[in-house]
Amino acid sequence: MFTIQNVLIPVGQEYQAVSVHIVEGRIAAIAPTLDILGTAIDGRNKLLLPGFVNAHTHSSEMWQRGMIPPYPLELWLAELYDSTPLDPEQIYLSALGTAVETLLTGGTTVVDHLVLIPGRELETVAAAVQAYKEVGIRAFVGPLIQDESLESGIPCGDTGRKHQPYLRSTEAMLELLREAISQFHRPTEGISIMAAPTGTQLCSDALFEGCVELSDRHDLCRHAHLLETKAQKLLAYEQYGCSAVERLKRLEFLSPQTSLAHCVWLDEHDIDLLGDTHSTVVHNPLSNLRLGSGIAPILKYRQAGINVAFGCDGAASNDSQDVLEAIKIGTILHNVTDLDYTNWITPHQAIELASLGGATGLGMASELGSIEVGKQADLVLYDLMNLSLLPRTDPIGLLVLGRPTQVVDSVWVKGDRVIAEGKPTRINLDELRSQLFNRSQWSVNRKSNAVQQVEDHYRAVMQLPASE
């Protein structure tokens, strides 16, 4: 039970100084003046916003951030999976790091599309869940499952290429998901398991159907990559003779609790299908630029009434976990796609996408994503005295369009203060830094054998000139 006093909150396009009561993890009252209940928190010269959702990431990629050369997704993946396999301790550390960077940039929820260590899949999930519980962030963990081998993700063209089968069967992957649900799905404690097949390019119909069945049975969110690259669009027609979105619709994967990362290469009909099914698009602007995937048509999605959220994507394709950065670039990037500025996303709209949009995609819009009495207290307090937010103008304009640096004073998740005075309250940040430092070494960009093995084929099917 506590009271935030004299804090600015947005009310429509304006701001109001209010006090806020938090009782048993929920917002109990909001008014210009309130008696102090419990601890008093001084909100003067501070801004209170609902927590953002980092709506798509892969936490373990933190170990490879800064390392992979400028490649498109298909070659970047070859490089990523060529790295030394991680151990569960590293999974734990990178989940901690992902959570801390998310919290310190305004996020209260992370959606971790978690890359699994082959043969140690449940240990991987356990390590990430442990980290998220310790640091206190709300987490949706989607074990990344597939039943086709990575090389299937590149179109064959007319080469008649055959792919190796995947190392595990469809049933084994579904059994793994069942076990993860049984051991870790605890939504009221802030940890939810998602049904999260990698994407249409690497998953059979049977795997999607199994995920739909499990998500229906356990009321899970669904999550997948969708049409991130031009190659994936070509591949869908090559594999199934229809668009990837039509396939997902036919498999009944699309729903109001389904969030789809990227959505760069959809056509008008695909957009209608997402709208009809009330699915959510997760926009990962930095990753889409870094990998040259393209600019997702976010303004079109908004005009079609489709819910949009922001994600950082994994730290090897971004290469950070700064939610405010994803919001800024995901907002201003689209101004170059439409000459009519009346369609551009405003800073206030951007904040709503990042908070309520994120919550909506997780089926949590009635519980999270805005500052309203009765909602859960997933809240972030920003220090408006920080140089990067001065001089005083429009606080949300500064936050979204500026480059805020260490502006998060406090973060509450379910009413628990997990960040105070800009630092995690439950873990030792210096210890985390030491661990990350000690378990890594400086290295330079390299071109792995894995990339060389697929590069000629990739260039041929994408009609790029042969490499030298």
Next chain:
Amino acid sequence: MFTIQNVLIPVGQEYQAVSVHIVEGRIAAIAPTLDILGTAIDGRNKLLLPGFVNAHTHSSEMWQRGMIPPYPLELWLAELYDSTPLDPEQIYLSALGTAVETLLTGGTTVVDHLVLIPGRELETVAAAVQAYKEVGIRAFVGPLIQDESLESGIPCGDTGRKHQPYLRSTEAMLELLREAISQFHRPTEGISIMAAPTGTQLCSDALFEGCVELSDRHDLCRHAHLLETKAQKLLAYEQYGCSAVERLKRLEFLSPQTSLAHCVWLDEHDIDLLGDTHSTVVHNPLSNLRLGSGIAPILKYRQAGINVAFGCDGAASNDSQDVLEAIKIGTILHNVTDLDYTNWITPHQAIELASLGGATGLGMASELGSIEVGKQADLVLYDLMNLSLLPRTDPIGLLVLGRPTQVVDSVWVKGDRVIAEGKPTRINLDELRSQLFNRSQWSVNRKSNAVQQVEDHYRAVMQLPASE
């Protein structure tokens, strides 16, 4: 005289741990081990890079950052100039703020295309110069001069619109520039005045010719905006019947010491002209996105051998002065413009554009922009133990592609340490924050009368549907 010991520097695509001697403001020696001369600086777990050039900004816009709604340049300008005029004290404070944010994100030189207070033009220049001297950054100050009124910057279309004359004569503007040169141009002290007409859209031939004459006589750099928007491209043909670049070429404004901000709407012939004259393109990616100006064809410029530098642009169109942010977005943005990833800018190339590219555009390539014996010591020391640069992978990959936060440990300009342990050494940052706070107030986005006056005309000439 001092020695940085055991510091990582990039050598080709690799890194080497070295010691560096700085004597009388220049790099005197670089070797794996050196005796300690003067003060010893511990460079362990740190990276030393040449300072970046923030190659285009307008410092006073800091007062309006976060405030202006999502508008294209032409309406954004109407809003910008509708704000309350500033006083010289504010100019001083925003120049300090611009310098500090530039230094704390790796910049050692700022190019300030300085908006002048009408009637107090020389006081404006004096205030900015004072701030730059105090904080210790290297500054190129280009008083922003024009001799046509702001409304001339929008094409007439077929409306036969007549514009008001500008408030000052061409000769008065040139006299002002002469006086600024006489009072403030002190290159050896780190303060240089530039001949910096606003751009082709607001300047007569006579003003350009006067600027060329003064820059020749005093060996000044030249600087101007160039083809930032589609409207400016239309306008050039409407006003002069040729492209804006052809006009600059005819006026002999283009040269190896000429840097041109934006260059979004150039055609192939224009690109040839920039290449032939060895002019520099200053890329301001965040501003170009924020204002919806377009994506400058930077990969084409590089293929044509044109020198490219990075700028933040003014803080009301960005809305920050974070040089590392401009480098990141200015690097990855172009990956979506070319499917062939072999043309994409690598992190190491990005660092070179930001440092040597910036120095080249200012005619300083022999003095600045790389870590070489004999060059001036404009250097930045990055703390590689910062969470945002961990775990250890490729330091430059992390710096360019990540989201570094407070990673600058020390900055030297001409060998003077102007940042130490992440803080300015010569000014009081808390005092600056107080001043910025006290001289401003929270306000919300608004739509000014100035915008309403030009909006209908703008929409008509840009063939946008009539506003509601």
